[in-house]
Structure formats: C-alpha cells, structure tokens
Amino acid sequence: MDDHTKIGWRAHLCLGLLLIVYIFNFIDRQILSILAQPIKAELNLTDAQLGWLGGFAFALFYTLVGIPAALYANRIGRTKMIAAALMLWSAATAFCGLASSYAMLAIGRFGVGIGEAGGVAPAQSLISDLYPPQHRAKAMGVFSMGVPLGSGLGIMFGGLVAAAFDWRWAFIVIGLAGVIFAPVFFWGVKDGCERPVDTRRTARDALGAVIRNRSLWLISLGASLSSVIGYGLMFWLPSVFMRSFKATLMSASIGFGLIVLIGGVIGIAGGAWLADKLGAKSPRSFVFVPAVAYLLCIPAYALVLLDPDFGFSTGSGFALLLLAQALGLVWMGPVMASLHHVVAREDRALASAVFLFVTNVIGLGFGSWILGLISDYLSHNYAENALKMAVTWGLGFYVLGAACFLLASRTLAQDWKSGGD
Incomplete structure (x- = not known):
C-alpha cells in the first residue's frame, strides 16, 4: 500500500488531537x-523538597502505572485509555491549586x-499505526511538539496568572481546561483511528520480547541519562534566572517560555527531518544525530551560565539558550521512531511504556x-x-546520554525491523 492511501485527513486529525493532549500533558x-x-x-520549602515534587513525586506513580496501563490499553482501546488519563491528570492538576x-x-x-x-505510550502506538515507516519520524516529531509547546505555554501562562492573581489559580484553570477537552478528544478520535491489535499474546510473552531487545535498552538508557539534566534544566532554569540573574517572575516566565517554545519546536522539527532524510540510508542516523546534538548542548548552556557576557x-x-534548547530536543522524533x-x-505501546518507565525513573x-x-x-x-x-555540573549527563546513543548505533541496524504495516 503506498503512502497516499495510508495517510488521509483522518490520520492528520487524529495526530492533531493527540498533539493537543500531549500539550496538556506537559x-x-x-x-x-x-x-x-x-x-x-508560601509553604516554606527547601530546594530539595521542591525538586522532589517536580520529579520523584510525579515519576513514582507515572512509572509504576505506565506498563500495566499500556498492556490494558490494547484490551479496552487506546482511545478510551488516553481520554480517561487526560481527565484524571487534569483533575489532579486542579487539586494542586487547592493545596494548603x-x-x-x-x-x-x-x-x-x-x-x-x-496517555503517552498508547498515543505513540496509535501514531505508528496511522503513519508508514518512512513518515514515522516526522509524525512522531509533530506529536513531540507537545513538549516545547506545553512546557512553554505552561511556563508563560503559569507565570502570568501567578503574577496577576495567585499561583493556585494557574493550577485550577489549566486543570479544568483539560477536563473539558477530554470528551472532545474521545469523540474526535474514536471513529476511524483505532486499529485493533493482537491481544492473544500474554503479557509475559510481550514483556519477554521487549526485555530481550538490546537497542531498546541502550536507547532508553541514553535518553534517561540525558533527561536527568534535561528535566533538571526545565524545572530549575526559571529559578536560576530569578536568583542569579535577578529576573522577575514575569520576565522569567515570558523569556524562558519563549526559549522553550521556539527552541524546542526548531529542534524537534529539525531532528525529525534529519532522521527521515538520513535514516533512509542508515538506521544508525536515528541515534547518531541526537548524540551529536547532546554534545553541542554543553558549551551553549555553559557559556550562558558561567560567562558574564552571555547573561x-x-x-x-537569549540566542544561545534558544540554540541549546533546540539541540536538547533534537532526539525526540528520531528516538521515538x-x-x-x-x-x-503489537508491542509498540509496551515498548513505549518500558522506555518511559526507564527515562522517567532516572531522568524525571x-x-x-x-x-x-x-x-x-x-x-x-x-549563596x-x-x-x-548545580545546573552547570549537571551538564555532564549529556555526555553519558550521547555515549549510550553511540553504543546503540552499533546494534540498531541488526535489530531494525520493517516497522510493521
């Protein structure tokens, strides 16, 4: 079947709705x-307590529930699972605004x-069903735009609302918006996008096939180690700007929000385009390109953090931070594809869940x-x-992530499959 018969307006509509869900996610x-x-x-917390809330408090249950949710999604329908997940996490976000x-x-x-x-693993599985192998990196790249769009909009929206009203209202408003969008997503995607998968395989068989995959583990470890600093930068840079560069809450939210949004979109789009272009000649390009991008992140961030001329x-x-943000997110489309x-x-949702389990336990x-x-x-x-x-020292994790991707480039060609139908 050729590409034109595989990709129609319904696929693009589903991808667009999945992108909106992913924006809410981030x-x-x-x-x-x-x-x-x-x-x-207000709550008199330490940096360690805040870091725990931003990372482990979220990642603990995210990782524990992710693999069972991916296995169950194949049975009840991935669309139902994503809609229910969006409803739940949005309600929990609104609850954060009530915390005393x-x-x-x-x-x-x-x-x-x-x-x-x-939400994420079933969504990635749906996208792989909707798009043929030669267009998958670009489709994953479009979906991955939810990371910079969601992060950037969240930072800007949260900062503006907190400055104008109170930090609690930022949680409540965005949480209620997600609750309202959940049924819209379900009715928009449920017809024509969901292709049934083989549910006859036992969970033990599926897990065994995924666990034995060498490339999957090297890719997951590379993304995990780099995500230690990637998520750390995303969480702490606004505070660095306010403490060390004396930025206000308003200027930090707008400035960093634009950096995340613009830089992230450029990086993800460029990485997806390069992967589909170079990957046609060599599958190794899907991990080699992100490895090089990781190494280039380090001097870009270090100059801003340590050189007084680049505040x-x-x-x-600002230009260096845009470049660094773009390079840090080049990996998303190629690696997920x-x-x-x-x-x-039939193992795609599970593979995504295992990948997310590893990356979120370690990175997030x-x-x-x-x-x-x-x-x-x-x-x-x-002082x-x-x-x-602390953020500057953490840049070394990019080196570790790049090393794992370079090792994965040696096994990827052997483990490469047709990518399914």
Missing part, C-alpha cells in the same frame, strides 16, 4: 517549575503522575531532585549562585 507536568518560587515562599500544605501538593502530583501514565537578559545569551522500528507492531524522578540536593549542599559556598552551579 503544561500540567511543567507548570510547577515557574510556580516554584512563590510556592516555596506540602503533603496535599504531593498528593496532587501523585495524581498527575498516575493519570499521565496512561539571560542579553541578546547573545526508532523505538517503534525495533519491535513488533531524579533530575530536579538531584540538582536541588546539590544546590542545597553548595549554598554555603555559592544565591548555588543553583546555577
């Missing part, structure tokens, strides 16, 4: 980063993690928390610049 996940300072002040203590805020973050566990508020500093090329069609679970701990440790020597130094 708005709800990342909005805490821009609200960290007013929350810290650290414990209540943690419970809300637990709920966000549980809900979001059922957050300068034009050159390659992940679905090395497993059978520990990224912001570790940097917060380092910041608390360095505070005696560096308000302790967090900036």
Whole structure:
C-alpha cells in the first residue's frame, strides 16, 4: 500500500488531537517549575523538597502505572485509555491549586503522575499505526511538539496568572481546561483511528520480547541519562534566572517560555527531518544525530551560565539558550521512531511504556531532585549562585546520554525491523 492511501485527513486529525493532549500533558507536568518560587515562599520549602515534587513525586506513580496501563490499553482501546488519563491528570492538576500544605501538593502530583501514565505510550502506538515507516519520524516529531509547546505555554501562562492573581489559580484553570477537552478528544478520535491489535499474546510473552531487545535498552538508557539534566534544566532554569540573574517572575516566565517554545519546536522539527532524510540510508542516523546534538548542548548552556557576557537578559545569551534548547530536543522524533522500528507492531505501546518507565525513573524522578540536593549542599559556598552551579555540573549527563546513543548505533541496524504495516 503506498503512502497516499495510508495517510488521509483522518490520520492528520487524529495526530492533531493527540498533539493537543500531549500539550496538556506537559503544561500540567511543567507548570510547577515557574510556580516554584512563590510556592516555596508560601509553604516554606527547601530546594530539595521542591525538586522532589517536580520529579520523584510525579515519576513514582507515572512509572509504576505506565506498563500495566499500556498492556490494558490494547484490551479496552487506546482511545478510551488516553481520554480517561487526560481527565484524571487534569483533575489532579486542579487539586494542586487547592493545596494548603506540602503533603496535599504531593498528593496532587501523585495524581498527575498516575493519570499521565496512561496517555503517552498508547498515543505513540496509535501514531505508528496511522503513519508508514518512512513518515514515522516526522509524525512522531509533530506529536513531540507537545513538549516545547506545553512546557512553554505552561511556563508563560503559569507565570502570568501567578503574577496577576495567585499561583493556585494557574493550577485550577489549566486543570479544568483539560477536563473539558477530554470528551472532545474521545469523540474526535474514536471513529476511524483505532486499529485493533493482537491481544492473544500474554503479557509475559510481550514483556519477554521487549526485555530481550538490546537497542531498546541502550536507547532508553541514553535518553534517561540525558533527561536527568534535561528535566533538571526545565524545572530549575526559571529559578536560576530569578536568583542569579535577578529576573522577575514575569520576565522569567515570558523569556524562558519563549526559549522553550521556539527552541524546542526548531529542534524537534529539525531532528525529525534529519532522521527521515538520513535514516533512509542508515538506521544508525536515528541515534547518531541526537548524540551529536547532546554534545553541542554543553558549551551553549555553559557559556550562558558561567560567562558574564552571555547573561539571560542579553541578546547573545537569549540566542544561545534558544540554540541549546533546540539541540536538547533534537532526539525526540528520531528516538521515538526508532523505538517503534525495533519491535513488533503489537508491542509498540509496551515498548513505549518500558522506555518511559526507564527515562522517567532516572531522568524525571531524579533530575530536579538531584540538582536541588546539590544546590542545597553548595549554598554555603555559592549563596544565591548555588543553583546555577548545580545546573552547570549537571551538564555532564549529556555526555553519558550521547555515549549510550553511540553504543546503540552499533546494534540498531541488526535489530531494525520493517516497522510493521
């Protein structure tokens, strides 16, 4: 079957609706980063406590629920699972706005993690069904735009609402918006997008096939190690700008929001385009390109953080941060597409869930928390610049991630499959 018969308006509509869900996913996940300072002040929290809320409190249940949710999604229907997940995590986000203590805020973050566990893996599986192999990286790239769009909009929206009203209203408004969109998504996608998958395989057989895949584990480990600093930067950079560069809440939210949004869109689009172009000649390009991008991130971020001539508020500093943000997200389209090329069609949702389990346990679970701990440790020597130094030290995780991707390039060609029908 040729590409034109495979890709019609229904596929593009489904992809668009899935993108909106993913935007909500990252708005709800990342909005805490821009609200960290007013929350810290009102609830009297340490950086380590904030880092735990931004990472492990979310990642704990996200990872525990992700694999069972992916297996169950194939049985009840991936569309139903995504709609229910969106409803749950949005309600939990709104609950965060009602929190009057650290414990209540943690419970809300637990709920966000549980809900979001059922959203991404089934969505990626649907996209691989809708688009043929030679267009999958671009389709995954479009879906992955939800990361910079959601993160950027969440940072800007959260900062504006918190500055104008209160940090609690930012959680409540965005949470209720997701609850309202959930039924819209369900009715827009349920007809014509869901292709049945083989549910006769046992969970044990499916897990066995995925666990034995070498490339999947190297790819997952590479993304995980780089995500330690990737999620750490996403959570802590607004606070670095406010502490070390004396930015206001408003300027930090608008400036960093634009950096995440513009830089992320450019990086994801460029990475997806390069992967489909170079991947036609060699599957190794799907991991080699992100590895090079990771290594280029380090000097771009380090110049802004350590050289006084490249501050957050300068034009050159802003341009470098755009470049660094773009390079840091080049991996998303290529890596997710390659992940679905090395497993059978019926295992795609599970492979995505395993990938998300590893990346979120290591990257999201520990990224912001570790940097917060380092910041608390360095505070005696560096005062308000302790967090900036912690973030700078964390850039070394990009080297570890690149090394794993380069190792994966040696196994990818052998594990490469047709990518399914």
